[in-house]
Amino acid sequence: MTTKLAVVDGSYGRSYGHNKHRWYTSPSTSYTPSTSYTPSTSDMPSASDTPSASYTPWTSDAPYTDTPSTSDIPSTSDVVPSTSYSSSSSSAWQLAHATFYGDETASETMGGACGYGNLHDSGYGFETAALSTVMFNNGKACGACYEIKCVESKWCFANAPSIKITATNLCPPNWYQASDAGGWCNPPRSHFDLSKPMFMKIAEWTAGIVPVNYRKVSCGRQGGIRFQFQGNPYWLLVVVLNVGGDGDVSEMWVKGAQTDWISMSRNWGASFQAFSKLGGQPLSFKLQNAVGETVYAYNVCPTYWSTGQTYEANTNFIN
Incomplete structure (x- = not known):
């Protein structure tokens, strides 16, 4: 028996400063290197x-x-x-920024701090993001779904629809860079490090970082x-x-x-x-x-x- 109870654009430039566990001493001149985190072998079974x-x-x-x-x-x-589902009201829009990691294949997004392993096998695909330290909240945000749209930037695609992603990874802080100059995932910032295919749905990838509006939404799982x-x-x-x-x-x-x-x-x-x-x-x-x-x-x-x-x-x- 089963029962249920009643759940920047120019001022920020195009540089990034963190790539997994490697830290850059100077900003990159292109796009965001990977910020994905993989638990150490001591954390794993x-x-x-x-x-x-x-x-x-x-x-x-x-x-x-x-x-x-x-x-x-x-x-x-x-x-x-x-087997029945109902729509869930979305939360209010909030301001954050978004970067990306990996390439068009999204292969670097596989695995990650939530432990989902191969995201295609797990059903999440490449519609995913790593969250900044504050948003990740020690793993409590794993599996949460967000709607994101690019705003107030010349790099945003005109009339681009919003995207919907699942939190599957942690974007770790970069204490060697200021939070507004490379340390995008440092506390207390709200930040999404998207898979590159998802970033390319809302903005020109050469921008590197763009301001976004986001809100938490129902995941709509089957x-x-x-x-x-x-x-x-x-x-x-x-x-x-x-x-x-x-x-x-x-x-x-x-x-x-x-x-x-x-x-x-x-x-x-x-x-x-x-x-x-x-x-x-x-x-x-x-x-x-x-x-x-x-x-x-x-x-x-x-x-x-x-x-x-x-x-x-x-x-x-x-x-």
Whole structure:
């Protein structure tokens, strides 16, 4: 049973100062080098724990006996079919700036601080961006969706439509350069480091940096939330993918057929972990987004689940 609760243009020039973990002592004269961040190997599970790119939607291989208690179930007036979606009102427009990293193939955007891996396999494609330190908020913005449009610059394409991106990466600060002269992602700036294909939809790429208006919007995902299992039977590490609604996950819990709800901590990016013996039992998850909306995903995986697999729930946040 699944239930749901009610989620510059000329004055800034064309120079950039950060490229992954390399820092430039003088501005570039062209476009933004990559600001993508990849967690160190010490942050990652071992190679044997790395999931495959494929996912396994699971229905049932045995009756599921974990009947939720009445305290877990919202009132009937709150029950929403998992296949229905509704439009979500967008937030107010705010001012920021945008650069880009990588080339037209967007290959340098793969991976990143949110832990989504190959973004094409994960369903995000190249419609993505790395967020500045403040916006990334220690990974809490992973999966969030934004609408962006180029404004007040001669480099903006006339009548260009706005673009919609998903936050998949961190644009790290560059303390060697001022925030208005190369350190575009330094606190407290709001900044988007777009994939180059997305930047080229709103502005001439030779501009390097442009002012933009942005607002948070509904992601409009199709299908259910996906849970990519890593770790082992005593330490469960889950990457959460394809989250609808606002797209972010602020809190997460797991429940086995033999346990109560266990609070999971954020490991990094969109990964949550639980240090508990959870092997040999079907698992359910409870997720809460930044605006307090909660989704229950019961019976997500079979009794004998395994790491290296991705399981799809039959529910999602309302879009």
